[in-house]
Amino acid sequence: MNRLPVLKVVVAGDGTVGKTSLIRRYCEGKFETTRVQTIGVDFQTQTVELRDIIVKLSIWDMAGQDRFAVMRAGFYRGSRASALVFDLTQEVSFGNLERWRGEILGTVKEQPFLVVGNKVDLERRVSVEQANAFAASIGADYIETSALTGQGVPALFEFLAERAFRG
Numbered sequence: 242m243n244r245l246p247v248l249k250v251v252v253a254g255d256g257t258v259g260k261t262s263l264i265r266r267y268c269e270g271k272f273e274t275t276r277v278q279t280i281g282v283d284f285q286t287q288t289v290e291l292r293d294i295i296v297k298l299s300i301w302d303m304a305g306q307d308r309f310a311v312m313r314a315g316f317y318r319g320s321r322a323s324a325l326v327f328d329l330t331q332e333v334s335f336g337n338l339e340r341w342r343g344e345i346l347g348t349v350k351e352q353p354f355l356v357v358g359n360k361v362d363l364e365r366r367v368s369v370e371q372a373n374a375f376a377a378s379i380g381a382d383y384i385e386t387s388a389l390t391g392q393g394v395p396a397l398f399e400f401l402a403e404r405a406f407r408g
């Protein structure tokens with residue numbers, strides 16, 4: 242057996258935007274309604290098949306709360322791509338993406354980003370145009386997801402894997 246390349250990716254964004262739910266949906270195929278809040282940092286690994294290669298993603302789930310900021314900084318080290326997740330029903334979480342990006346770039350100088358609007362199953366307060374404009378301004382792509390229905394979830398992690406692999 243060949244060793245698969247292991248690529249570290251980060252899922253960042255405010256608390257309650259759905260980071261843990263997205264990772265659970267992808268890695269375990271389920272959505273749980275009652276769960277504990279992420280404490281500090283957590284990670285899961287998942288094998289991902291891309292067009293011409295299989296990679297292993299180690300997906301780092303960063304607790305969004307301010308009090309974990311010091312802990313988070315060191316955990317960004319070695320990451321190859323980051324998802325900046327916001328909640329489509331909460332404009333504040335969208336506005337904070339620039340801060341998340343800044344925090345990550347404070348540790349890793351260059352990083353491919355993917356902007357993710359989660360909870361697309363609910364009534365949106367951030368338009369596709371707004372989100373696309375922000376993503377374009379940081380040279381990122383934009384994708385919409387629902388951890389509840391699963392919409393866009395494989396695409397999110399496949400895209401991250403692709404960017405992590407190819408840079």
Ligand code: G3D
Pocket residue numbers: 254255256257258259260261262263273274275276278279305359360361362363386387388389390
């Ligand atoms: P976080 O890890 O970013 O802090 P969580 O966020 O994954 O803990 O999710 C926060 C809350 O949002 C959870 O609700 C979760 O069920 C809900 N949620 C996450 N993703 C979606 C989604 O795509 N659609 C909808 N409708 N809800 C979502 P609770 O009530 O358990 O706190």
Ligand code: MG
Pocket residue numbers: 260261262278279302303304
């Ligand atoms: Mg969490």
